Each structure stands twice: as C-alpha cells, then as structure tokens.
Amino acid sequence: MSLHPRAQAAAALRQIAYGLRESQALYVAAQLKVADHLVDRPLNAEELSNVTEVDAAALGRVMRALCSLDVFAESSTGKFSLNSTAELLRSDVPASYRNAVLFSVGEVRWRCWSDLLGTVRAGRGGAERTLGMSLFDFYAAHPEESRIHDQAMRATSAAQAAALVGAFDFSQAGVVIDVGGGTGELLAAVLAANSLLRGTLFDLPHVVAHAQSVFIDSGVTDRAQTVGGSFFESIPSGGNTYLMKTVIHDWDDARGTAILANCRRAMTAGSKLLIFERELPEIGAPGKTAEAFLLDLEMLVMTPGGRERTRSEFAGLLSDTQFKLVRVVPTSSPLSIFEADAV
Numbered sequence: 137m138s139l140h141p142r143a144q145a146a147a148a149l150r151q152i153a154y155g156l157r158e159s160q161a162l163y164v165a166a167q168l169k170v171a172d173h174l175v176d177r178p179l180n181a182e183e184l185s186n187v188t189e190v191d192a193a194a195l196g197r198v199m200r201a202l203c204s205l206d207v208f209a210e211s212s213t214g215k216f217s218l219n220s221t222a223e224l225l226r227s228d229v230p231a232s233y234r235n236a237v238l239f240s241v242g243e244v245r246w247r248c249w250s251d252l253l254g255t256v257r258a259g260r261g262g263a264e265r266t267l268g269m270s271l272f273d274f275y276a277a278h279p280e281e282s283r284i285h286d287q288a289m290r291a292t293s294a295a296q297a298a299a300l301v302g303a304f305d306f307s308q309a310g311v312v313i314d315v316g317g318g319t320g321e322l323l324a325a326v327l328a329a330n331s332l333l334r335g336t337l338f339d340l341p342h343v344v345a346h347a348q349s350v351f352i353d354s355g356v357t358d359r360a361q362t363v364g365g366s367f368f369e370s371i372p373s374g375g376n377t378y379l380m381k382t383v384i385h386d387w388d389d390a391r392g393t394a395i396l397a398n399c400r401r402a403m404t405a406g407s408k409l410l411i412f413e414r415e416l417p418e419i420g421a422p423g424k425t426a427e428a429f430l431l432d433l434e435m436l437v438m439t440p441g442g443r444e445r446t447r448s449e450f451a452g453l454l455s456d457t458q459f460k461l462v463r464v465v466p467t468s469s470p471l472s473i474f475e476a477d478a479v
Contacts, residue, residue: 240288315380383395
C-alpha cells in the first residue's frame with residue numbers, strides 16, 4: 137500500500153534529518169577500529185567490547201544499527217562480521233576508507249557543521265569562527281588531524297584515479313605537472329598507465345615528502361619527481377600538461393584566479409590544463425547530483441571561501457586567466473575533467 141503524499145513527505149524529511157545519526161554511528165565504528173577486530177572471526181557485542189574497551193550493550197546497539205544500514209552483518213546468534221562494505225573500514229587494506237570516515241564526520245567537522253546557521257548568517261568562515269583559525273592553519277597546528285586529512289585525501293584519490301585515467305587519453309601528455317597533487321596518487325596512476333610520460337608532483341613540502349612510497353608501489357620512481365612549494369607563490373615551469381585535482385574548489389574566486397594565473401605563467405601557449413572537479417548543476421533538482429550540492433555546503437562551512445562551480449563559472453575563471461575551456465569530459469567517478477588550453 138502506497139503512503140499518503142504527506143506521509144511520503146514526512147518520511148523524506150525524516151530520512152534527511154536522521155543522517156546525523158547514521159554518520160555518527162559509522163564514526164564510532166571507524167574510531168574503535170571495529171572492522172580490524174572482526175578480520176579473524178565474527179564476535180558478539182561482549183567480545184567486541186573487550187577488545188575496544190567500551191560498554192558492551194551500547195556498542196551492540198551501534199553495531200545493530202550499522203547492520204541495518206548494511207555496513208556489517210549480524211548472525212542469528214548475535215555475532216557480528218564483516219561484509220563487503222565493512223571491509224573498506226579496515227585500516228590495513230588498500231584504499232581503506234576508514235580515515236575518510238574519520239575526516240568526514242569526526243570531531244572537527246562535527247563542531248564546524250553544528251554552526252551552519254551561523255555560517256549562513258555570516259556568509260562564510262564557519263571553520264574560522266569555530267576553530268579560531270583557518271582550516272589549513274588548524275591542520276598545521278594539529279598534526280594528528282592533518283594526518284587524518286592527508287590519509288583521507290589519499291584514499292579518495294586512490295579510489296578515483298582509475299576512473300580519471302580511463303576517461304582521458306594521456307598518451308601525448310609529455311611532461312605532466314600535478315599542481316596541489318597531495319601524495320601523488322593521480323600522477324602515479326597517469327604515469328603507470330603511460331610508460332613514455334614523466335611527471336612532477338608539486339605541493340607543500342611536508343605533503344610531497346610522503347609521495348615516495350606511492351611512486352614505489354606504482355613502479356614510476358624513475359619517471360616521477362617532487363617539488364615543494366606554494367601555488368600562491370609560483371608553479372614549476374616546463375610541463376606540457378598540468379593537472380589540478382580538487383584544488384580550485386577550496387578557494388574563492390579571487391584566490392582561485394590567483395592559482396590559475398600562476399599556473400598560466402608557468403605554461404607556454406599550447407600547453408594543456410586539466411582540472412578535475414565536480415560540475416555543479418545550474419539548477420538544484422532531485423537526483424544523484426545532491427552530493428555535489430552537499431559538498432558545496434562543505435566548502436561553505438570548512439574552507440576560506442571555497443565552493444563547487446558550474447561549467448559556466450569554470451569557463452569564466454579560465455577565460456580571466458588566459459585559458460580557453462575546450463570541453464568537459466565526464467568520468468565514472470563524481471569528478472569531471474575540465475580540459476583547457478593555454479592561449
């Protein structure tokens with residue numbers, strides 16, 4: 137029997153409102169490394185509580201909620217076990233998503249998002265108001281939170297890299313410079329798939345210091361190098377193809393333009409710029425694009441003026457910095473590839 141329209145509307149609102157409960161239950165499981173403890177054999181709530189040092193009854197209730205969300209599985213005898221989703225919560229598997237969960241719904245974001253109304257009233261600066269400093273300054277002062285951020289970005293990049301590399305022909309990319317490329321997952325994937333290419337990873341010195349293991353694992357150490365620096369100051373020259381993955385969305389138009397202008401100064405006419413970002417739809421409509429709009433709110437809350445952008449907004453930024461948007465290439469990931477030529 138179908139629900140009355142008002143009941144359907146109430147159910148939709150209830151599901152959205154309950155999102156905080158789901159995310160916090162997931163955070164508890166990630167923080168306690170529950171998935172790691174279930175690798176060898178299924179455990180009941182009492183056994184799990186012994187290894188995680190929390191209350192058995194409370195943990196059991198959290199676990200049952202997560203089982204209902206298809207994150208773990210529960211047997212008829214009350215034993216909890218891993219399923220395919222929970223496997224990604226293990227800290228010891230390739231592309232583990234555990235740090236991404238800690239990053240997305242941990243204490244820092246919980247605090248900042250709790251003041252979304254204040255951010256909307258002010259128009260920006262949720263993290264600065266809540267943390268007393270910009271998010272990037274906060275990470276510099278809190279190494280453990282910075283580590284979680286870096287590991288989360290690494291997991292996200294690893295999960296997206298194959299889709300991005302598969303959507304674009306890099307065979308003629310020449311020397312590739314990955315601007316703000318973190319620990320090098322995307323660059324490593326591009327080089328691994330194209331044996332004639334060479335590349336440079338450019339990011340802050342303390343970030344690129346962790347890239348060597350990524351290059352070793354991908355077998356590209358002989359064709360990849362790192363350069364430390366700030367893209368607000370200068371960007372290495374000499375590249376044929378420049379990459380920027382989820383860089384511009386961290387910044388307002390003025391600072392996004394400054395980054396693109398520095399990139400253009402490093403490039404010669406005919407060089408190519410590939411921007412990997414979500415394409416924000418022009419209109420907010422129900423459907424799978426909700427993730428892009430919610431991430432846009434993440435930028436509002438957590439960054440100094442960052443935002444997701446529409447195709448026309450990207451075209452405007454590129455035109456202002458002597459680039460021409462050639463095309464937008466969809467991928468099987470949430471990101472699209474904005475291909476631009478230096479003019």
